[in-house]
Amino acid sequence: MCRLGTGDLRRIFENLDRNGDGQVSLEELNWLLEKICVHHSVDELESSIGKPSLNFDEFLHFYDSLSLGGTTRSGGLESPEGNEGDGDQETYLAEAFKVFDLNDDGFISCEELQSVLSRLGLWDERSGRDCNNMIRAYDTNSDGRLDFEEFKSMMLITIS
Template identity: 75%
Template sequence: MSPLGTGDLCRIFENLDKNGDGQVTLEELNWLLEKIGIHYSVDELESSIGKSNLDFNEFLYFYGSISSEEIVKSGGLESQEINEGDADQETDLAKAFKVFDLNDDGFISWDELQSVLSKLELWDKRSGGNCNSMIHPYDTNNDGKLDFEEFKSMMLFTIS
């Protein structure tokens, strides 16, 4: 089961598609990745994707492929030695965590997540929902918020 449902991904896609043409450019996709602390050049994305823009179905495929790649790279749930790339990834995730931890208490609540996504124009407050459903699958101790390890699990599974 995907932690982000099709509806969530549709809202993200629509917000990324600034000109409303039904296509997300690599620049728009790269903007999102940069905002969450994942750094690729547009050339690297184009080389990986093979085209300069994505329609919604291609966006879903991209999301699924990067989620699957991370599970394979991490060896599923098995631990592995930290190499230089893993250390860089850990640093990027720590930076991203700080972006979402608005009150700097070491946790990300659903309202902090929703607030940041709203500021990035990736969450529509008028939808009436909240981000609780996004963090719930990763909230292993069921305290209603994510610590860094829970956040890391969510990010590694969903986007990187």
């Protein structure tokens, strides 16, 4: 999973916290997870998290547990201490690619990247230029979109 910066995570948190109380409910968190194709019930989240809502620091901790390999192929949470092999990493990257490949054509376009970033609350005018630049930076065959191998290269560089 691509690591997001604290500023990006703050924007996501603030977009999820619709009533402005400094807490993200499990329903709000589940809505976000569904948007990125990580499926849990609210009961599963509560069992895993142990409380009905998260403040920003707890949200960061939850994100860290996911970004350290804490999602299984079925979408369940697993311990961040688990070792993921190269096959698991390939599976995670393929699942992440599917999140961005909205029309399932095997490529990620700037429009698809923008759409996913919008759903996560990370889209603004500056991001639009960044989408084009990001695509161009990893588009090794210069076709204006990312195939899986280009996406994988981008993610492995970002994760390292």
